[in-house]
């Protein structure tokens with residue numbers, strides 16, 4: 001696109017989520033090419049050249065696009081199973097089915113996952129994919145292609161598992177890769193797809209699955225690989241009491257100490273869940289600037305517990321929000337996680353002071369950008385940043401009687417998305433994707449879910 005083509009958005013409330021939480025009751029945003037050119041109160045500056053489009057956004061709140069920091073797209077075709085299980089029982093129930101996935105299934109599931117999030121205001125998505133059955137095709141390529149087609153900014157966390165039942169792990173032997181195979185394939189994926197530019201649409205992270213499904217060597221060598229290649233590291237950590245017990249029995253220490261011993265704390269690391277953290281674990285994350293992907297719905301669904309988000313924020317830990325895989329969060333939406341993060345944390349020790357609406361919005365935007373290592377480019381509405389933003393419609397039955405727009409967005413029903421822009425390009429209009437056919441995606445995911453169920457014999 002030509003760098004000087006402008007889109008002017010006016011007459012809207014704006015929550016910039018910048019360092020001062022600057023807000024405008026009625027303001028404007030000007031997009032020039034793929035960047036934000038100006039944000040401010042009142043109408044846009046007079047005399048702008050090359051204005052391709054002017055949007056009267058009366059009745060809307062404009063925020064930075066939402067950033068999802070943890071997900072497993074393939075699970076889109078195994079939703080609604082093992083619904084009354086805790087994490088370990090749920091994993092054991094689902095691994096045999098997951099081990100039968102192929103490229104077509106993964107492509108359909110990725111499109112379903114991406115579509116659901118994009119039309120709910122996600123502009124930067126991620127997929128932690130760690131199931132690579134032998135002979136299943138180019139799964140990483142299928143996922144990255146799906147994100148590119150949808151027009152969403154994207155990080156693939158190339159996962160892996162090499163600790164199966166025979167080595168004391170949780171996955172069955174047929175569901176894992178070898179240590180050498182996993183490392184080589186991860187390096188190849190980084191070399192093929194990782195883009196280091198400011199406006200990168202695709203990045204890759206090194207992401208062994210969890211302490212109970214990967215060897216100590218894979219954690220150690222994976223960390224070394226990521227640092228040699230200059231990419232980020234991602235995994236699951238401290239999700240359940242069972243995981244804590246597992247680490248203590250096998251390694252003689254809790255998950256955070258185990259991660260530290262394998263090189264897995266650092267400002268280039270973000271970890272999903274972090275529910276069972278004591279004060280010294282939180283201090284270690286704060287000291288090393290290790291990021292957290294908070295996944296409140298999934299933690300509730302699997303009865304994992306409540307992550308200590310207020311304590312993490314007070315200590316200076318970067319925290320973003322995650323949907324988590326849709327086999328443990330069937331909704332697959334991130335905008336509703338703003339509300340769930342706020343409500344669930346108020347059930348914890350800090351009660352009504354746990355999180356407020358602005359903090360919840362920050363978790364879903366700037367916080368996410370921080371943990372993905374992209375806070376210089378996205379996560380807030382500021383001149384020079386990439387034009388990833390959402391127009392939330394707040395003047396209908398659901399929200400019109402709530403005076404404060406950020407309160408309406410976070411506390412109220414899931415707000416309709418009138419428009420969502422990624423890299424200056426509109427991908428959603430009136431809650432429908434412009435970049436894909438939702439109905440076709442729904443049909444394909446249903447067919448692939450049925451095919452997988454048939455193959456897996458349930």
Ligand SMILES: [Zn+2]
Pocket residue numbers: 070071072236272324325
């Ligand atoms: Zn997960």
